[in-house]
Amino acid sequence: IIIITEPYFNFSSIQESMNEILFEEYQFQSALRINAGSLSAHHYFTSKPSELCCLVVDSGFSFTHIVPYCRSKKLKEGIRRINVGGKLLTNHLKEIISYRQLHVMDETYVINQVKEDVCYVSQQFYKDMEIAQMKGEENTVMRDYVLPDFSAIKKGFCKPREEMVFSGKYKTGEQTLRLANERFAVPEMLFHPSDIGIQEMGIPEAIADSVQSLPEEMHPHFYQNIVLTGGNLLFPGFRERLEAELRSLVPAHLPVNVFLPENPVCYSWEGGKLLAHSPDYDEMVVMREDYEENGHIVCEEKFDI
Structure with missing residues (x-):
């Protein structure tokens, strides 16, 4: 299976x-091809059986998708894709650091770790920008990141605030990056891709646009059940910022609720685990005998991709 x-x-x-590949090369007895968002929606509906609708925001390595589900069925007319994902954020951070401090264009793995360790979503972008321009200890945004040398330091880390030297250099031989506005300017692209010339909507507008394309009586149900999945949503402050921005886009009488699972990266995987044990599962899969008898057509009918 x-x-x-x-x-x-x-x-x-x-x-x-x-x-x-699945049936002929690997000879699986049964297979199910499905979208990651459908697994996340199944997980959400299992944990909240009284809900009929949810809106899955899936922001991963290459893209961000916004997908509305009603009774576990996705509404295709409401699907939105933004071409911003973790790969783009990491590449942008590499370019900024290479331009300002140190050539790191070949260090994708290391800079991805830097992004995960120090970046966050700003709640007040312009205020944080002002702080990031201050000198010395007044600059509460600034952090020093110690790069790995892969002999003594296997993994990079963020220097504790109290150990930071604000004037002059560190005595040790550690190689450090000094990060200020990069910390929040990079994740900001999830909200404003136009900052780097990508003419697309940010996540809040895309959610509003997706819901707007669906029947009006369903709107309150979608805004109340927004589910965040994918690695980009681990940035501290993401959920709060998304909720605040949606609040300004959504009619005042509609409640907005954004749900961030404990582990947004594995949320759809866990949904798949639940689905495999659910009574609906046998209806959804294609058996090998079926495939051998009827070919691709049976998969097209069963898998609603």
Whole structure:
């Protein structure tokens, strides 16, 4: 048995190749091809059986998707994609650091770690910008990040605030990066991709646009059940900022509730685990005998991708 996730609106040629690999090459007895968002929605509906609708925000390595679900079925007309993901944020941080301090264009893995360790989502962007321009200890945004040398220091880390030297250099031979406004300017691209010339909506507008395209009586249900999944949503402050920005876009009489799971990275995986044990599972999968008898058509009918 295998459950495998694939992107929304995947090309049928890729889907057919995937069927062949699963059933013919690897000889699985049964397979289920599904979107990661559908697994997250299943997880959410399992934990809150009284809810009928939810809106999954899935922000991963390459893209961010906003997908509305009603009774576990995705509403295709409401799906929105933003071409901003973790890879773009890491690459942007590499460019900023290479331009300002140290050539790190070849150090994707290290800079990705820097991003995960020190970046956060600002609640008041312009106020934080002002703080980041201050000198010395008044600059509460500034952090020094010690880079790994892969012999004594295996993994980079952020220097504790009390150990930071504000004037002059560190005595030790450690190689450090000094980060100020980069810490919040990089995740800001999830809210304003136009900051770096990507002419697309940020996540709050895309959510509002997605809900707007759906029947009006469903709007309150979607705004009350926004589920965050994917690695980018681990930035501190993301949930609070998204809720605040949505509040200004959504009509005042509608409540807004954004749910951030304990582990947004594994949330859809856990949903898949729950789905495998649910009574609906047997209805959704394609058995190998079925595939051998009817070919790709049986997968097309069963897998609503």
